[in-house]
Amino acid sequence: xxxxxxxxxxxxxxxxxxxxxxxxxxxxxxxxxxxxxxxxxxxxxxxxxxxxxxxxxxxxxxxxxxxxxxxxxxxxxxxxxxxxxxxxxxxxxxxxxxxxxxxxxxxxxxxxxxxxxxxxxxxxxxxxxxxxxxxxxxxxxxxxxxxxxxxxxxxxxxxxxxxxxxxxxxxxxxxxxxxxxxxxxxxxxxxxxxxxxxxxxxxxxxxxxxxxxxxxxxxxxxxxxxxxxxxxxxxxxxxxxxxxxxxxxxxxxxxxxxxxxxxxxxxxxxxxxxxxxxxxxxxxxxxxxxxxxxxxxxxxxxxxxxxxx
Amino acid sequence: xxxxxxxxxxxxxxxxxxxxxxxxxxxxxxxxxxxxxxxxxxxxxxxxxxxxxxxxxxxxxxxxxxxxxxxxxxxxxxxxxxxxxxxxxxxxxxxxxxxxxxxxxxxxxxxxxxxxxxxxxxxxxxxxxxxxxxxxxxxxxxxxxxxxxxxxxxxxxxxxxxxxxxxxxxxxxxxxxxxxxxxxxxxxxxxxxxxxxxxxxxxxxxxxxxxxxxxxxxxxxxxxxxxxxxxxxxxxxxxxxxxxxxxxxxxxxxxxxxxxxxxxxxxxxxxxxxxxxxxxxxxxxxxxxxxxxxxxxxxxxxxxxxxxxxxxxxxxxxxxxx
Numbered sequence: 001x002x003x004x005x006x007x008x009x010x011x012x013x014x015x016x017x018x019x020x021x022x023x024x025x026x027x028x029x030x031x032x033x034x035x036x037x038x039x040x041x042x043x044x045x046x047x048x049x050x051x052x053x054x055x056x057x058x059x060x061x062x063x064x065x066x067x068x069x070x071x072x073x074x075x076x077x078x079x080x081x082x083x084x085x086x087x088x089x090x091x092x093x094x095x096x097x098x099x100x101x102x103x104x105x106x107x108x109x110x111x112x113x114x115x116x117x118x119x120x121x122x123x124x125x126x127x128x129x130x131x132x133x134x135x136x137x138x139x140x141x142x143x144x145x146x147x148x149x150x151x152x153x154x155x156x157x158x159x160x161x162x163x164x165x166x167x168x169x170x171x172x173x174x175x176x177x178x179x180x181x182x183x184x185x186x187x188x189x190x191x192x193x194x195x196x197x198x199x200x201x202x203x204x205x206x207x208x209x210x211x212x213x214x215x216x217x218x219x220x221x222x223x224x225x226x227x228x229x230x231x232x233x234x235x236x237x238x239x240x241x242x243x244x245x246x247x248x249x250x251x252x253x254x255x256x257x258x259x260x261x262x263x264x265x266x267x268x269x270x271x272x273x274x275x276x277x278x279x280x281x282x283x284x285x286x287x288x289x290x291x292x293x294x295x296x297x298x299x300x301x302x303x304x305x306x307x308x309x
Numbered sequence: 310x311x312x313x314x315x316x317x318x319x320x321x322x323x324x325x326x327x328x329x330x331x332x333x334x335x336x337x338x339x340x341x342x343x344x345x346x347x348x349x350x351x352x353x354x355x356x357x358x359x360x361x362x363x364x365x366x367x368x369x370x371x372x373x374x375x376x377x378x379x380x381x382x383x384x385x386x387x388x389x390x391x392x393x394x395x396x397x398x399x400x401x402x403x404x405x406x407x408x409x410x411x412x413x414x415x416x417x418x419x420x421x422x423x424x425x426x427x428x429x430x431x432x433x434x435x436x437x438x439x440x441x442x443x444x445x446x447x448x449x450x451x452x453x454x455x456x457x458x459x460x461x462x463x464x465x466x467x468x469x470x471x472x473x474x475x476x477x478x479x480x481x482x483x484x485x486x487x488x489x490x491x492x493x494x495x496x497x498x499x500x501x502x503x504x505x506x507x508x509x510x511x512x513x514x515x516x517x518x519x520x521x522x523x524x525x526x527x528x529x530x531x532x533x534x535x536x537x538x539x540x541x542x543x544x545x546x547x548x549x550x551x552x553x554x555x556x557x558x559x560x561x562x563x564x565x566x567x568x569x570x571x572x573x574x575x576x577x578x579x580x581x582x583x584x585x586x587x588x589x590x591x592x593x594x595x596x597x598x599x600x601x602x603x604x605x606x607x608x609x610x611x612x613x614x615x616x617x618x619x620x621x622x623x624x625x626x627x628x629x630x631x
Binding site: 037041042044045048049051052053055056058059062068070071072074075117118120121123124125128129130131132133136139140143145146147148149150151152153154155156157158161174175177178180183208233236237239240244255258259262263273276277279280281283284287288291292295296298 | 342343344345346347348349350352353355356357359360363364366367368370371374379381382431432435436438439441444445446447448449450451452453455456457458459460461462463464465466467468470472473474477478505508509513537558559562565566568569572573576577588591592595596601604605608611612615
């Protein structure tokens with residue numbers, strides 16, 4: 001239908017062999033994307049990006065204004081009027097540092113358990129033959145569709161009431177301790193390692209722990225980053241569970257103390273948004289920065305396979 | 310998928326530490342029961358214990374609670390908790406608030422799920438073809454997904470409050486009462502918020518599926534004279550059907566578990582319970598008002614409902630061949 005060459009289209013495939021090159025050239029001619037369509041696509045994606053990013057921009061701008069201005073002009077303030085007062089204000093109410101420390105302990109505990117135990121089970125699932133391996137893998141898939149919210153009542157009864165772990169970091173960490181998506185990502189990466197390497201090392205008398213530590217782990221470092229990144233998001237952003245289990249403000253993660261601040265103060269204060277947005281910025285910043293720095297590890301294939309199995 | 314288990318491997322003689330050292334007969338019996346490398350079970354035991362303790366047992370416990378007269382007791386106390394049949398279910402569903410919350414979540418799903426599927430597929434297929442600023446675009450679509458809902462809700466509160474930016478821009482078109490305190494608009498705003506927030510994740514799933522579609526299909530469709538729209542409906546949409554099923558399932562499960570957004574965005578399911586969800590009521594009834602038995606009954610019904618929807622989705626969208 002169209003012969004307009006569209007350079008943007010299939011550069012992606014990166015032709016390496018002459019064959020592929022020819023195929024790509026032919027493909028380009030018949031790819032059927034007109035210049036107009038390419039432009040429309042660009043505009044749609046660009047507008048989409050604005051819709052997705054604007055609230056974040058607005059969060060930071062609002063946090064830096066003494067009293068955030070909800071008019072259109074308020075979205076583009078004079079840089080001279082920006083101030084950090086709101087961060088000081090919100091810190092007086094909810095103690096950002098202790099919130100960040102608690103979020104850090106919660107997230108760190110989950111990451112530690114996920115990396116240690118998740119790698120062990122991922123390795124066992126991919127590299128070893130034992131009865132129940134299939135069932136364990138099926139379980140790891142199944143767990144991902146179990147809604148955590150269904151478990152809120154029984155887990156609350158068990159952890160807060162029966163075990164008396166309310167207002168403790170352990171109680172907070174326990175239900176999230178091993179991230180099943182990370183387990184599946186580990187298994188997937190271990191499966192891709194050449195089996196011969198492990199056979200050879202086994203014949204040389206290396207134990208499984210040693211195989212895992214000195215051969216498998218160094219080879220799956222990207223999977224570790226992906227899994228850590230993915231696991232990090234969960235507890236750092238989690239609200240419901242720590243909210244249920246921590247009543248003591250000194251132990252609340254930042255998401256919980258900020259949420260409490262929003263729900264109690266929002267109604268009573270005149271213009272609470274400056275302080276709320278400042279708190280929101282502090283809560284959002286670590287994840288957004290980590291994500292931008294490591295975004296190349298956040299690739300569709302890993303996560304796709306992680307979720308689909 | 311589980312090829313590891315199937316491929317027969319030459320017996321590894323000195324497989325380090327596989328099984329307990331002992332007489333040959335004992336060892337082979339152990340192997341027959343536990344598989345060739347029983348150490349695998351040991352490696353997996355922390356995870357298995359975790360899944361049993363945090364998922365399997367609580368699920369069973371939840372069902373048990375819903376059929377008994379259950380109340381919170383001090384640690385160590387062991388009061389009588391008699392079996393009460395369906396009493397908790399009757400108590401839960403004779404409360405009009407509970408009925409309404411299920412209706413609310415129905416409205417949410419009707420808006421959120423179709424919007425999520427359509428937008429994420431469209432954006433993913435556009436994103437899949439773009440070369441310039443690819444990383445920037447990817448990052449901007451994923452950022453809301455990776456950010457805490459509590460933080461993003463703060464901005465939406467600011468944007469959608471009575472004299473927020475949205476109403477300022479709309480001027481005389483602004484709804485009255487405003488978005489989040491309007492009982493007709495509160496749930497749709499939450500549905501749109503969640504769609505926006507989660508879209509990045511579903512775009513990610515669709516991108517993975519699109520990268521697996523053979524380019525030749527598009528080539529031959531184009532050679533046969535199919536335009537861009539025709540190719541989208543005849544090649545892309547059928548090609549990503551497994552991903553569509555996954556998006557449907559995950560967005561339904563996520564939607565049925567709505568809690569944070571109505572709790573914060575509409576101040577606990579307001580106005581007048583117009584945006585209350587079953588999970589929010591489970592919290593209010595179960596933990597705030599000390600009726601975990603009634604709350605568990607709501608949870609069990611919610612899960613059955615989700616399972617039915619998931620079954621229907623699987624039936625009508627899933628691959629028929631498999």
